[in-house]
Amino acid sequence: MSASFDATVEILKALGEPTRLRLVMLLSGHDLTVSDLTSILGQSQPRISRHLKLLVESGVVLRHQEGAWAYFRRSDDPLVATLTDALLAGVTDEDGRLAGDREKLEDVRRERAERAALYFSRNAEQWDRIRSLHVPDAEVEAALLSSLGEESVEAMLDVGTGTGRLLELLAPRSERALGIDASREMLSIARAKLDASGLSRATVRQGDAYRLPVPRGSFALVTLHQVLHYLDDPAAAVREAAGALGPGGRLAIVDFAPHRLEELRAEHAHLRLGFSEEALGAYVQAAGLCVESIRALPLQGRRADALTVLILVARRPRATPFLDPAPRPVEAA
Structure with missing residues (x-):
């Protein structure tokens, strides 16, 4: 160098x-x-x-x-x-x-871990309720890794990182990993978990999914894991995420298929009751990406309230020059 x-x-x-x-x-x-x-x-x-x-x-x-x-x-x-x-x-x-x-x-790290544990204990019941409605997280993560394959990742961005689980999962595959979330409480948990995991190449920042605090075209992989159903304009968030991808970069979306569980809207702040494969495909195509794969993971059994998890992977074409799908004026530092 x-x-x-x-x-x-x-x-x-x-x-x-x-x-x-x-x-x-x-x-x-x-x-x-x-x-x-x-x-x-x-x-x-x-x-x-x-x-x-x-x-x-x-x-x-x-x-x-x-x-x-x-x-x-x-x-x-x-x-x-x-x-x-x-x-x-x-x-x-x-x-x-x-x-x-x-x-x-x-x-300092121990104090962070204690605060994170307290937050988890206060919210564990509602999180466990939602987890019980779909296939286990381990199956979702395995399917996501399978969809992404063995392709190396120089830099990854996890939008709406929450507790930082995807950073833990994918940071070992990348040279640099960044998580963005609007919630300071979630960022505190993510920092504690990354400290405990020893993942020094991963870090987190506060930011808005509609206005990511990152350079355009600077990531090889961007993930939106169970984020879109909380947003009033998921298409705009997908465009913004796509804008962070360089040529050949991939976007991975994990979210629910359409369902009728109004309780998730009323009690858990879900603004959208899932997305069809066609809707997710339209979002990424409008952002200039090409769909590579879509997988559906239904919960086995006869539960009327069961949720199906969808995993979509899309790519920005390498052969075309980078076009910012959501241009905006440059702000002063």
């Missing part, structure tokens, strides 16, 4: 201070807030914020906002990753300071 001399110097200058180097070590594979970092390093909030500002300005660290909170993480830029990994691999911990940082980081 080649890089400009000036860019390399700026990165090394940013790392050339004890606190900033410790921060980058903590942020390599974890999303952390200023509050998290002040707790771990035992330094004041203004001091930590000042160091983070310098790291962000140098491009070593990325900052993203979630409501009133800001999260920080080491940049995945190849130059930054190569230089920082090389430096961190050779650092020795003579005074145990770095070991202390790691122990306090584990405390």
